Amino acid sequence: MPNPLRPYRSRLRRLLGQPDPDFLAGALESWEEAPGGVVHIRPALSLPGQVERIRSSVFATLADTVNALTLEGDVREGPTLGWRFRNVDLVDGVLYRDGAELHLRSRRNRLGLAFRPRQTASGALYESWNTNRWFGSWLMDALVAWPLAERTGEPLTTAPPPPVGGHAARYEELLGVDPMRMPAAVHFDDLIVFSDLANNPDKWRRQHELRSKLLAGRNPEPVPGVFLIRGTGGDLRLLKNERELAERLATERGFRILDPLSASVDELIEACGAARAIVGVEGSQLVHGMIVAPPDAAILPIQPPDRVAATLKQLSDRLGQRYGLLVAEGNDTVFTLDWRDLAATLDLFD
Structure with a gap:
């Protein structure tokens, strides 16, 4: 039965300085949803000094x-794991179980005590805090984890219905993603x-299946490359000469320039599905292009020197694409x- 005191007990435990219990330790059962295995990794291509x-x-x-970013060779990746629990409360983005917590999204109410479970449900979640925080993570991880929930139980999400006509709604339509959406408290x-962090062979397979579904019935035109504008959308990562670089690529190398904020999902798929390169500031907008770009396409995120990430490198590895390391100044x-x-750096891929 729902226990409205669980959030209060967790808050009290922290106030008393008591350690956080391991949420996963209380699982009724656990299993390997997909085995680990060996994958071959190619290093990022880069100029000297990057x-x-x-x-x-x-x-x-x-x-x-x-x-x-620089690793080369065969790498052993761990398995995809699953856990089953009984008697868990979801309150404002946090799962509570016998004093343990698992955060799925930022709380709407900072005290975390404003909601009381009044509805019951059973099923499988395919999301995580990262996929709820960043749209790119949702594109490259939550949608790839969807088949796990679909075949294991009733797929559930804490995310509200996406805006009609928006990117998320169209991706869900194209991929047949139709979860049961949870209220703030249940x-x-x-x-x-699930834990689907390991970049194992099954995740590679599911990533290729997602690409195939998005490209089904399409015949995108091959192009030298696509520059995906970031601008000032999302978390601020401002490439001051972004427009200048994009226009030079268009003029001198035949690139297309697209702003994902104004382009539809179908336009992005058609533009990037046969592109030989995807270029732009590192961030969620690049994932639109990467998830449909062909194997061996050049993936070139422009990274700020104080915020370099290897997340998109894992996605490019899954799709057999070539990744470039390009670090800006600032x-x-x-x-x-x-x-x-x-x-x-683009010439390194020739």
Whole structure:
């Protein structure tokens, strides 16, 4: 039965300085949803001195990020895991179980105590805090985890219905994603959650299946490349000479320029589905192009020196694409890139 005291008990435990219990430790059962395995990784292509420009990283330590970008060879990846729980409450984006918590999204109410479960449900979640925080993570991880929930139980999500006509709604339509959407507070009689972080062969397979579904019935025109504008959308990462670089690529190399904020999902798929290169500031907007670009396409995120990430490298590995490391000059929010660095890095893929 729902227990309205669970959020209060968790808050009290933190106030008393008590350690956080492991949410996963209380699972009724656990299993390998997909086995681990060996995958072959190709290193990022880069000009001399690019690694040395990196001053800081996100999502991993600097050493681990550099290793992920430069690693070459066979790598053993872990399995995709599943856990089943009984008697779990969802309250304002947080799962509560016997004093343990699992955060799925930022709370709407900072105290986290404004909602009481009045509805019951059972099923499988295919989301995580990252996929609810960043649209690019939703595109490259939640949609790839959807088949896990679909075949294991009733697929559930805490996300509200996406705006009609928006990107998320169209992706869900194309991929047949139709979950049961949870209210702010709900009691789960039976709940399944997954860990799909490992970049194992099954995740590679599901990523290729997603690409095939998005391209089904289409015949995109081959183009030298697509520059996906970031502008000031999302978290601020402003490439001051972004428009200049994009226009030079269009004039001198035959690239198409698209702004995902004004382009439809279908326009993005048609433009990027046979592109030989996807270029733009590192961020969610690049994922639109990457998830449909062909194997061996050049993936070239322009990264600020104080915010380098290897997340998109994992996606390019899954799709057999070639990844380039290109670090701009500036800080984590405002930076510039020399045209000569961009052009010379693209030449590495010829």
